[in-house]
Amino acid sequence: MSTLLAPVPPHSADHRRWAVLAVVLFAAIVDLLDATITNIAAPTIAADLRGGDALVQWLGASYSLAMGVLLVVGGRLGDRFGRRRLFLIGITGFTLASIACGLAFDPASIACGLAFDPASIACGLAFDPASIIAFRLLQGAFGALLIPQGFGILGAVFPRDEIGKAFGVFVPALGLSAIGGPILAGLLIDANLFGLGWRSMFLINIALGGFAIGLAARLLPHDTGDRTVTVDGLGSGLLAATMIGLLYGLVEGSSHGWTLRPILSLAVGAGLFALFCLRQRAAVSPLIEPSLLTNRGFTSGLLLGLVFNAAVSGLLFVLSLFLQDVLHRTPTQASLGLAPIAAGIIVSSITVHNLIARMGRTLILIGLTLTLTGTLSLLALVQTQGSDLAGWALILPVFVIGLGLGTCFGTIYEVTLGDLDPKESGSASGSLSATQQLANSVGAAAITTIYLHTSGGTALSLAAVAAGVFVCCGLVRLMPRKAQPRLH
Numbered sequence: 472m473s474t475l476l477a478p479v480p481p482h483s484a485d486h487r488r489w490a491v492l493a494v495v496l497f498a499a500i501v502d503l504l505d506a507t508i509t510n511i512a513a514p515t516i517a518a519d520l521r522g523g524d525a526l527v528q529w530l531g532a533s534y535s536l537a538m539g540v541l542l543v544v545g546g547r548l549g550d551r552f553g554r555r556r557l558f559l560i561g562i563t564g565f566t567l568a569s570i571a572c573g574l575a576f577d578p579a580s581i582a583c584g585l586a587f588d589p590a591s592i593a594c595g596l597a598f599d600p601a602s603i604i605a606f607r608l609l610q611g612a613f614g615a616l617l618i619p620q621g622f623g624i625l626g627a628v629f630p631r632d633e634i635g636k637a638f639g640v641f642v643p644a645l646g647l648s649a650i651g652g653p654i655l656a657g658l659l660i661d662a663n664l665f666g667l668g669w670r671s672m673f674l675i676n677i678a679l680g681g682f683a684i685g686l687a688a689r690l691l692p693h694d695t696g697d698r699t700v701t702v703d704g705l706g707s708g709l710l711a712a713t714m715i716g717l718l719y720g721l722v723e724g725s726s727h728g729w730t731l732r733p734i735l736s737l738a739v740g741a742g743l744f745a746l747f748c749l750r751q752r753a754a755v756s757p758l759i760e761p762s763l764l765t766n767r768g769f770t771s772g773l774l775l776g777l778v779f780n781a782a783v784s785g786l787l788f789v790l791s792l793f794l795q796d797v798l799h800r801t802p803t804q805a806s807l808g809l810a811p812i813a814a815g816i817i818v819s820s821i822t823v824h825n826l827i828a829r830m831g832r833t834l835i836l837i838g839l840t841l842t843l844t845g846t847l848s849l850l851a852l853v854q855t856q857g858s859d860l861a862g863w864a865l866i867l868p869v870f871v872i873g874l875g876l877g878t879c880f881g882t883i884y885e886v887t888l889g890d891l892d893p894k895e896s897g898s899a900s901g902s903l904s905a906t907q908q909l910a911n912s913v914g915a916a917a918i919t920t921i922y923l924h925t926s927g928g929t930a931l932s933l934a935a936v937a938a939g940v941f942v943c944c945g946l947v948r949l950m951p952r953k954a955q956p957r958l959h
Contacts, residue, residue: 487628487690488628488629490690491624491625491628491690491691491692492625492629493686494683494686494687494690494691495621495622495624495625496621496644497682497683497686498558498562498617498618498621498683498687499618499621499648500644500648500651501562501565501676501679501680501683502565502614502617502618503648503652504648504651504652504655505534505565505569505610505614505652505672505673505676506534506535506538506611506614506652507648507652507653507656508652508653508655508656508672509530509531509534509607509656510531510652510653510656510787510788510791510809511653511654511656511657511660511791511795511802511805511806511809512530512656512660512669512672512802513526513527513530513531513788513791513792514527514792514795514796515660515668515669515802516530516603516669517530517600519668519669520575520600520603521600522600522603524923524924525722525723526600526603526604527792527919527923528722528915528916528919528920528923529604529607529718529722529916530603530604530607531784531788531911531912531915532718532722532911532912532913532915532916533604533607533608533611533912534607534608534610534611534614534912535611535784535908535909535911535912535915536608536611536714536715536718536908536909536912537607537608537609537610537611537612537614537615538611538612538614538615538618538908539615539714539905539906539907539908539909539910539911539912540615540707540710540711540714540905540909541611541612541615541616541707541711542615542618542619542904542905542908543619543707543758543902543904543905544615544702544707544758545557545561545615545616545617545618545619545620546619546620546623547700547701547702547756548616548702549616549619549620549623549696550623550696550697550700551696551697551698551700551701551702552696553693553694553695553696554620554623554624554627554691554694554696555620555624555687555691555692555693555694556694556696557616557617557620558616558617558620558621558624558687558691559684559687559688559691560613560616561613561614561615561616561617561618561620562613562617562680562683562684562687563613563680563684564609564612564613564616565610565613565614565617565676565680566676566677566679566680566681566683566684568606568607568609568610568612568613569610569673569674569676569680570673570674570676570677571602571606571609572603572606572607572610572673573667573670573671573672573673573674574670575600575602575603575606611908619904624691624692627692627694628692651813653791653805653806653809654803654806654807654809654810655672655806656669656672656802656806657801657802657803657804657805657806657807658803658806659671659672659675660672660802660803661801661802661803700756701755701756702756703750703754703755703756703757703758705750705754706747706750706751706754706757706758707758709743709744709746709747709750710747710758712740712743713740713743713744713747714740714909714912714913715740716736716737716739716740716741716743717736717737717740717741717744717913718912718913718916719733719736719740720733720734720735720736720737720740721733721737721913721916721917721920722916722920723736724737751764758902758905759902760899763891763899763902766890766891767949768887768889768890768891768949768950768951769887769888769890769891769899771887771946771949771950772883772886772887772888772903772950772951773887773902773903773906774946775835775883775887775943775946775947775950776883776884776887776903776906776907776910777906777909777910778910778939778942778943778946779839779879779883779910779939779940779943780906780907780910780911780914781910781911781913781914781917781918781939782914782918782935782936782939782940782943783842783876783914783936784910784911784912784914784915784918785914785915785917785918785919785932785935785936786846786872786918786932786933786936787809787812788915788918788919789918789919789922789929789932789933789936790808790809790849790869791805791806791809792919792922792923793853793922793929794808794809797857797858797929798858798860798862800862804862808862808865808869809869811865811866811867811869811870811873812869812870812872812873812876813873814870814873815869815870815871815872815873815874815875815876815877816873816874816876816877816880817877818873818874818877819838819841819873819874819875819876819877819878820877820878820880820881823838823877823878823881823882827881827882827885827886828953831886831889831951831952831953832886832947832948832950832951832952832953834878834882834886835878835879835882835883835886835947835950836944836947837878838874838875838876838877838878838879838882839875839879839940839943839944839947840875840944841871841872841874841875841878842871842872842875842876842879842940843875843937843940843941843944844871844875845868845869845870845871845872845873845874845875846868846872846933846936846937846940847937848867848868848871849865849868849869849872849933850930850933850934850937852864852865852868853929853930853933854930884903886950886951886953887899887903887950887951888903889950889951889952889953890951917935918932918935918936919932921935
C-alpha cells in the first residue's frame, strides 16, 4: 500500500520536482560511492588494521549483506511511517556509520606510537578489525532504509508522463558513480590528506552526508505513512541469519581451514533458508509473494540476476586485487585501470535504453555474450602474460565487459517483470533489488575466496566468472520475451 505523500500542485514550479530528483539522486550516489570504495581500498585497509584476507572479503560483503537483507523491509517501513522520515533517518544513520568506519583502528598501533594520530582518536568506538565490519553492516542497513524511499518519493511527485524521463537519468549517473567510488578511493588513499590515508574515504561523508541531510530536510515533501502496512519481522530475521551463516562459513572456511565451525555455519545457514521459505508461504505480508515463485519467467530472471550479479561483483573485486597485488599498481592506478568499465556501461546503457521494449530478452543475451567475451579475453591475457601484463592491454577487454554490464543491468530487471500482473510488480521489484545486493555479497566472498586461497587464483577466478555468465546464457530462454511497456 502506498504512503500518503503531499502531492505537488499541478501548476507549481517545475524546478521543485527536479530539485527533489537531485536530492534523491545525490543520496543514491553517496550510497553507491561507499558501496564500491572498498573494491580498491580493501587491501590497504586490511594491511593497516592487520585484518588479513578475511577482512578483505568482509569489507565488501558485509555492506551488500545488510543492504540486501533489509532493502524490502526498508521499503515497507517507509510505507508505514512515511518516506520522508525514513529517508532522513537513513541518510543520517548512513553518515554516522561512515564516520565510525573512518575512526576504526588497530590497538596494536598504540605500541607504535600511532594512537594519537588524528585518525586514531576513535572516542572508544572501534578497537579492532571486526569493528569496521560492524560499521559497514550499519552503513548497509541505513542504506537499505534510505534507497527505497527515494524511488517512492519520485513516483509521488512526478506526473506519469514525466516519470520515465526522471528515472532515465539514474542509469548513466549511477554508472559513473559505480566506477567513481573506486577512483575517488584511490585518489584519497594516495593523497593521504592530513595523514588520514584510507580513512578520508569515509570521513568525507561528514560533508557529503551533511549536505544531503540539509537538502532532504528542506526539499522533500511531507507524508503521513499508513499504519496498516505490516512488516514480516520473523521472515527478515530468518533471511538475515541465513546470509550471515552462509557468508561466515564461506569466509571462515577459506581463511582458516574447513574445520567443524565453518561447515556447521554453512549447514545452519542452509537450514535457516528452508525455514525462511516456509515462512514466506505462511506470512500475512511475506517479503516475497508466493505467487511470484510459481511464475517461470520471474523465477528464471531472479536466478539469472542472482548468478550474474554474483559473478560481476566478484569479477570487479578480483580485478582490483589483481591490479594491486600482481601488477603492483597504486590504488589510483588500479582505480583508473577499471575506468573503461564505466565508459562501457555509460555507452551501452544509453544505447539500449530505447531497445529494451523491442528486443527484450535478446538484448540480455547480447549483453551476456559481451561480458563473457571480455572475461575470456582477460583470462587469456592472464594465462599468457601473468605479471608481465601491460596496463594498455587491459583497456579493450575491460571496456567490452563494461558494454556487457550496461546492456544487462537494467534489461534483466525490466524483462523479468515482463509478464507479471501489475499488482505483483511492487513485491517483485523489491525482491529483485534485494537479490541483487545479496548476490553482490555472496559473489564478492566466493570469487575472492578462489582468488586468495588457490594456486593460480586470478585465472581460476576469471574462469569461475565466465562459467557463471555462461550459465546465465542458458537461463535467458526461460525468461519473458519482452519487457513491460514503459511510461514516458
